[in-house]
Amino acid sequence: MATGITVVIGAVVAVIGAWLYKNPAKFAPRWGILNPQNPRVQAVGRVYGLFFIFFGLLASGTAVWNLVPRVPVTIMGLATGGLGTWLLRKYLSRSPAPAVQVASVTVPDEKQPLLTRNWKKRLVVTAIVVAALAITIITALGSSDSTRIAFATAQSKAVIKGRLGEPVKRGFFTSGSIEFSGSTGHADLEIPLRGPKGKATVYAQETKTGGVWKINALQVSFDGEDQRIDLLDSDSGQP
Numbered sequence: 668m669a670t671g672i673t674v675v676i677g678a679v680v681a682v683i684g685a686w687l688y689k690n691p692a693k694f695a696p697r698w699g700i701l702n703p704q705n706p707r708v709q710a711v712g713r714v715y716g717l718f719f720i721f722f723g724l725l726a727s728g729t730a731v732w733n734l735v736p737r738v739p740v741t742i743m744g745l746a747t748g749g750l751g752t753w754l755l756r757k758y759l760s761r762s763p764a765p766a767v768q769v770a771s772v773t774v775p776d777e778k779q780p781l782l783t784r785n786w787k788k789r790l791v792v793t794a795i796v797v798a799a800l801a802i803t804i805i806t807a808l809g810s811s812d813s814t815r816i817a818f819a820t821a822q823s824k825a826v827i828k829g830r831l832g833e834p835v836k837r838g839f840f841t842s843g844s845i846e847f848s849g850s851t852g853h854a855d856l857e858i859p860l861r862g863p864k865g866k867a868t869v870y871a872q873e874t875k876t877g878g879v880w881k882i883n884a885l886q887v888s889f890d891g892e893d894q895r896i897d898l899l900d901s902d903s904g905q906p
Contacts, residue, residue, distance in 0.1 A: 677727030684719025700786035724751040809841040813854040817871035831862025850878040
C-alpha cells in the first residue's frame with residue numbers, strides 16, 4: 668500500500684515538473700514581481716521543472732526497485748531518476764512542427780525586463796500580506812490556551828519573580844507549534860518573558876487529553892545564561 672502511494676506521488680511530482688519544464692513562463696505568476704517572459708526567469712523555471720522530474724522519478728523508481736530482492740535500491744533509484752529525467756527532457760525539448768508561413772515580417776527583438784512594470788507596488792503588497800499572515804499566526808499562538816497555561820504557571824514561580832522582578836509580562840513573539848485534533852493535542856512552545864530586572868525564555872511541552880492541557884515539561888533560560896532551570900521540579904532555582 669505504501670509503495671503504491673509513493674509511486675503515485677512520485678509520478679504526480681514528475682508530471683508537474685514536465686509541465687513546468689514545458690511551460691517555464693508559468694514559474695513566475697503574472698501577479699508577481701518577476702516578468703514571466705524574461706529568458707532568465709524561464710531558465711529558472713526549467714531548472715525547477717527538472718528538479719521536480721528527477722525527484723518524482725527517484726521516489727517512484729526507488730519504491731519499485733525496493734520490491735526486487737538483492738538489488739541496490741539507492742543506486743537503481745538514482746539511475747532511474749537520472750535516466751528518466753534525461754529522456755523526458757529530450758522529449759520535451761523537441762521543437763514543434765513548423766507552421767505554414769503566410770507572410771514574412773521582420774520584428775525587432777524586444778528585450779524583456781527581469782521585473783514587471785509594477786514590481787515595487789506588488790512587492791509592497793506581498794510584504795504586507797506576508798507580515799499580516801505572520802502577525803496572525805503569532806497572535807493566535809500567543810492567545811492559545813496552552814500558551815496561557817504555560818505562562819501563568821511560569822509567572823507564579825518564585826525563581827521567575829526573583830530573577831525578573833514584578834510584574835512579569837509575556838513578550839509578543841511566542842514561537843513553536845500546536846497540533847490538536849478534537850480533545851487531544853500536543854504543544855511545543857517558546858515563550859519570551861520580561862520584567863524590571865531582565866528577560867528570559869520559557870520552554871513548554873504540553874499534551875491535551877480529554878480537552879484538558881497538561882504541562883509535561885516547563886523550563887526557563889535567563890538571558891545571558893546557557894543553562895535551563897526546571898520549573899516543575901522546584902522553586903529553588905537549580906538547573
